[in-house]
Amino acid sequence: MALKPCKSCKHQVDTHAKTCPSCGVANPGVTLGQQVAGGVGLLAIIAVAVSMCSGGEEGSTPRGQAVSQSEYGEKWPFTVAQGSVRCEGASWIVFESGGVAYAVNGSARTVAKTYGWAEIDPIWRDDPAAQGTGTTWKVSVSPIIERGLKLCVR
Structure with a gap:
């Protein structure tokens, strides 16, 4: 004592x-x-x-990982030049640009209203390769979804 x-x-x-x-x-x-x-x-x-x-990875932000059109070139699926991708919940992929969070994958889109995320459609870029076909196709968001899913397993 x-x-x-x-x-x-x-x-x-x-x-x-x-x-x-x-x-x-x-x-x-x-x-x-x-x-x-x-x-x-x-x-x-x-x-x-x-x-x-927090990961401390270069190109990371407190809310996700920075992504930009310069990384993806013609495969960039958005009409905005840059933003960040993040994983919410188990596998909800969210893209944020200009202070607006957009639900990217199907599972995020099902809960978008609950979390106040915008629909991705207004910034989802039309695929230039499909012009003149009579059908509007979008550039695939798969690379962004894959990048976001990698953040889910950290």
Whole structure:
């Protein structure tokens, strides 16, 4: 049993005592400085844990992984030049650009209204190879979905 003076009345108390038997102060063996140091240490541990869980991958954002038209060339499926792709839930792939989140894959589209995600159709690019065929085809979003699904398993 280690003894220490009470932070209030200076009576000798066990360092693990919940209250001082002399004056009744809570945590008599713990000074304000020790409480602050303990809190700072806890915050540092939390910060390290968050950093490790975020992946820290180049091109990553706190909300996903950056993607752009320059990476995909003609296979880029959107009318916007860049954004980020992320995985929500188990496998909902979301593309975000200009502050708007769009549901990309079928499972995300089924819950889009619940989470406030926009439909992908307004920014989904028509396939130039299908022009003149009488049918409007879209550029495949499969590469974006595949990239998003890789983020689901991190």
